[in-house]
Amino acid sequence: MTVKPMTVKEVTKKVISKDQLFILDVRNHDAFGDWKIEGENFEYLNIPYFDLLDGVEDIVDKLPLNKQVLVVCAKEGSSVMVAEMLSETGLSVHYLKGGMKAWSEYLEPVKIGDLKGGGSLYQFVRIGKGCLSYMIESQGEAIIVDAARMTEHYETFANENNILIKHVADTHLHADHISGGRKLAEKVGGTYYIPPKDAEEVVFDFAELQEGKEILVGGTKVIVQPLYTPGHTIGSTSLLIDDKYLLTGDILFVESIGRPDLAGKAEDWVADLRESLYDRYKKLDGGLMVLPAHFSKVSELGENGKVTASLKELYERNEGLNLESDKFRTLVTDNLPPQPNSYQEIRQTNMGKLKPDEEEQREMEIGPNRCAVHN
């Protein structure tokens, strides 16, 4: 029977449309336990490829005949080997093209809506890692917010739609993924913005992303308004766009809130986080669409894969916005999930102090994002 590749884009479509898929993950148990392809209707079997070198006869019975089977490994090689062995027994299976490496690096662009001043807002869903970045476009110009390391995704999208990237901003100094912000700004000749309080150790030039300093996109039509909301980091800054959208960075998520400990200062920043969530956001219009920099679970993916909810809705149902002061402190300082892989090295890289090559950057980013207080 045949062995066919399945692309990360095809798997993404299955996640979004909640299709069924049987995943035979042949990475070692630790890697699988730490991070896998999540889908609401996906089933899993994890058997390391090195336990199948003598043959796959023992696992054939465990694979369904009525579902698509996708063999997954870290970089593709082992999944092809196992898929071929399965095919020799008469099964028809797919392997994941590019493996988990490709899964981690894929971004799906999803249109969120139009802007009153003309233009559109797009969410780029990094489905494998739960990172969300944004393009706000007006009159052929754009700002990219919280860019991933794989900047070619934004450049290709901009070229295809005749858009010029003029500004690139990070809402905070990221600890879970390597920012593509500075690289992208350099490539397109744009300005790179980062909150000054997060940039005290940054070793390159930047523009300040600061409350009161508005960014105009496409002439005077769309205003990006920074709002200082510390707590995940001391500089964390939200962006208010077109009086309709609120980019919350890693402060507020749809089903959770940001953790204050990734820069080693959980106790110091609890009060800041509380004030941002319970005071600063509360004064804003409840009709604003919250657009966070992460999601944790695929259940947060809505229509076409978009991750969003109104601020009012989050005040009603997000646990992190509905706690007494002492319970809030416990939630954000005790029993936090493990920290993201290599988070200290990632912070140093985003400051420009470490300069890992592409392969090292990839290794540093392996695994889920874990920027929320809930897993």
Place this chain on the structure above:
Amino acid sequence: MNADKFLDAKGLACPMPIVKTKKAMDQLEYGQILEIHATDKGAKNDLSAWAKSGGHELMEHTEENGVLKFFLKKG
């Protein structure tokens, strides 16, 4: 450490380092030692997991200039 057999798996991508390691181990006697050099970063975790499931002992592993060196004792 003195090895009874040496396997150069440098430049090989997963799954080849383990496929070759398994073949080399099959030719060794109980208690003999195989030295493996590899450059695929994934080999580190996979080799120790494979050794454990196969009853072999990973006696030593080091990393020098991007080359991973393993000493496996056949069990």
